[in-house]
Amino acid sequence: MDILETEEDTFSELARLSDPEYSEDKSDSESEKDFLEEDDVQSDLHSPDESEDEFVFSRSDLEEEEEAETTTHHTRKRPRQEEATQEFQVHGDKEDQEDEEEAGMESGDDEVEQTLLKNVIQVKKKVLWGENKYCWATKHAERVGRTPRRNIVLLKPSPKGAAKGETNPAQVFGLYIDESMINSIVNFTNQEIAVLKINYKNQSCIGETSFNEIKALIALLIYFGAQKQNHMRSELLWHESRDLRITRSIMPHRRFEFLINCLRFDQKDTRPARKETDPFAAIRDLWENFNQHCQELYTPQAYCTIDEQLLGFSGKCPFRMYTPNKPAKYGIKIVMMCSSNGYLMNAIPYIEKKLNTEGKHQASFFVEKLSQPIHDTNRNITDDNWFSSVPLFNDMLKNHKLTMVGTLCKNKREIPPEVLKNRPAETSLFLYDRELTMVSYAAKKNKTVILLSNMHQGCTFKKDTNLPEIIHFYNCTKGGVDIFDQMSAQYSCSRKTRRWPLCIFYGLLNSAGVNSYIIYKDNMLSANQTPIPRLDFLFMLAEDLMKPWMQERLNNMAIRKSIRSAIASQLGVKVPVPPPGAVKPRAQRCSICPRSKDTKTTILCADCNQFSCKNHVKTVFVNCSEEN
Numbered sequence: 001m002d003i004l005e006t007e008e009d010t011f012s013e014l015a016r017l018s019d020p021e022y023s024e025d026k027s028d029s030e031s032e033k034d035f036l037e038e039d040d041v042q043s044d045l046h047s048p049d050e051s052e053d054e055f056v057f058s059r060s061d062l063e064e065e066e067e068a069e070t071t072t073h074h075t076r077k078r079p080r081q082e083e084a085t086q087e088f089q090v091h092g093d094k095e096d097q098e099d100e101e102e103a104g105m106e107s108g109d110d111e112v113e114q115t116l117l118k119n120v121i122q123v124k125k126k127v128l129w130g131e132n133k134y135c136w137a138t139k140h141a142e143r144v145g146r147t148p149r150r151n152i153v154l155l156k157p158s159p160k161g162a163a164k165g166e167t168n169p170a171q172v173f174g175l176y177i178d179e180s181m182i183n184s185i186v187n188f189t190n191q192e193i194a195v196l197k198i199n200y201k202n203q204s205c206i207g208e209t210s211f212n213e214i215k216a217l218i219a220l221l222i223y224f225g226a227q228k229q230n231h232m233r234s235e236l237l238w239h240e241s242r243d244l245r246i247t248r249s250i251m252p253h254r255r256f257e258f259l260i261n262c263l264r265f266d267q268k269d270t271r272p273a274r275k276e277t278d279p280f281a282a283i284r285d286l287w288e289n290f291n292q293h294c295q296e297l298y299t300p301q302a303y304c305t306i307d308e309q310l311l312g313f314s315g316k317c318p319f320r321m322y323t324p325n326k327p328a329k330y331g332i333k334i335v336m337m338c339s340s341n342g343y344l345m346n347a348i349p350y351i352e353k354k355l356n357t358e359g360k361h362q363a364s365f366f367v368e369k370l371s372q373p374i375h376d377t378n379r380n381i382t383d384d385n386w387f388s389s390v391p392l393f394n395d396m397l398k399n400h401k402l403t404m405v406g407t408l409c410k411n412k413r414e415i416p417p418e419v420l421k422n423r424p425a426e427t428s429l430f431l432y433d434r435e436l437t438m439v440s441y442a443a444k445k446n447k448t449v450i451l452l453s454n455m456h457q458g459c460t461f462k463k464d465t466n467l468p469e470i471i472h473f474y475n476c477t478k479g480g481v482d483i484f485d486q487m488s489a490q491y492s493c494s495r496k497t498r499r500w501p502l503c504i505f506y507g508l509l510n511s512a513g514v515n516s517y518i519i520y521k522d523n524m525l526s527a528n529q530t531p532i533p534r535l536d537f538l539f540m541l542a543e544d545l546m547k548p549w550m551q552e553r554l555n556n557m558a559i560r561k562s563i564r565s566a567i568a569s570q571l572g573v574k575v576p577v578p579p580p581g582a583v584k585p586r587a588q589r590c591s592i593c594p595r596s597k598d599t600k601t602t603i604l605c606a607d608c609n610q611f612s613c614k615n616h617v618k619t620v621f622v623n624c625s626e627e628n
Helices: 006-018 028-034 037-044 060-087 093-118 169-176 179-199 211-226 243-251 253-261 271-275 281-296 361-369 389-400 467-476 479-490 500-526 534-552 559-569 622-627
Strands: 127-129 135-137 303-312 330-339 344-349 380-383 403-407 428-433 435-445 449-452
Touching: 028 179, 093 281, 169 281, 169 500, 169 534, 179 211, 179 253, 179 281, 211 253, 211 500, 211 534, 243 534, 243 559, 271 281, 281 344, 281 500, 303 361, 303 479, 303 500, 330 361, 330 479, 330 500, 344 361, 344 500, 361 389, 380 467, 389 403, 389 435, 403 467, 428 449, 435 467, 449 467, 479 500, 534 559
Parallel strands: 303 380, 380 403
Antiparallel strands: 127 135, 135 428, 303 330, 330 344, 403 449, 428 435, 435 449
């Protein structure tokens, strides 16, 4: 016989079966009806294709039964309250009023819970079967009580290693883009300069670069991003009308364009051999070093997110993708894992068919590879339906001790057909399999969304939103990568380019800027200090990276005096005066010879400060000139 059961009846039945001393005020006839015979259960387990009514929803007898339970619940409380009043003395009207308010709150909470449970579809069958004969129970087998061990996280999110306690912007940024990475860029860039310099007639701006100059170049990119001028033409950035003295203080416009064109990140001679197995070889070493630094410097929060980012790029690239729902449409897809506060933990470029997945499905490979820094920590990962699958959730919990929450595609073979049927709005259907919980929620009429979780247990709702707890948790934790992407795009230093390795390099600078600010902010808050806004942080970072190179240019007497004065004003120092004779003046026309001869000379008279050629100069000793 089919019996209508609410969610509360399910837990009471499980308690009665597990505890022989458990009893309820029921007659023998009711207990016989509620008793489930073994033959009936086995017939349900071994007959997945049996046709009968699956759902029972919002019947009048269900409401009457719930009202009867509510009245019984209140009548049971009255004798206890009377005994308490007889045993203890009343301490005033104020305490009685507080007790009445608490009783009213409890009754209100019970009414809310009963209202929410009415929206849960009760299934007559004890089990439901997926297309691949995957078995789901319609009732939760374990009691909802203490926090499961899989949800207990012991490590506190905070900076670690060299990043712990560091609050200097340049020092924090240097932990991600360190000296070894910049030295490798200098080395490979100088190799490219040696090849390209023969094509230039004017040799004034094509010399080799140095460590401080590359740091200053990175500082200019960050400065333009903070000013939101990253897509402005470089000619305008160096134009005198814009009053950007800082650009001319760092380097000329031609030098900036030349360095951007010559930036290289790997050994160009060995690249063809490496590209056969790795299309990402042009910047692979720099990428791996940056990922390693991200993992070593921060302990992530309890909730992480795995999602994808699209770096906008419309040039030639073997793994460029078209994603119509992204703002950039065309670009390079990066699959990444971020903490819930936007900190980038790990990232893998999507290089399509040449990606070595070690024989696994691509989604499973990305989740397992990206989550390696947090394996065996009981943390939770939230992802979307491209990654989620029942075997993946079971494997991550069993082998890596990580819980997962995510949406599920409706074409998965583990989903029973009954879950996909149309239902009224704001109704939920829960299915269980050991630690797994599947919820099918109808947000609108005949429109359902399916979520899977091995973190939550039982049928629970969020009272303020009237949503299942799984859906509410997913909405709160799904935005880790979106927060990172938003912070990167807000002050992006990416510029237009035809070379995809340079596009990846811009993305690394944006990622380093985001992670550096999160480290700085956590350290400041832990020291009970107020962190500065992110825009001010980026300006301070750019200024600190520029200073060593600006100091070198200030001491270079061959640079024009106006530029050196601008540098001195930026640094807040005086312009150094060269010693006498240290710098030869520029050649000018002789003041005595006719203009038709156009005689150029560098001899300058110390008394009249006029130029004169050798034909009109007489050499006199200093002592003799003083006597005359």
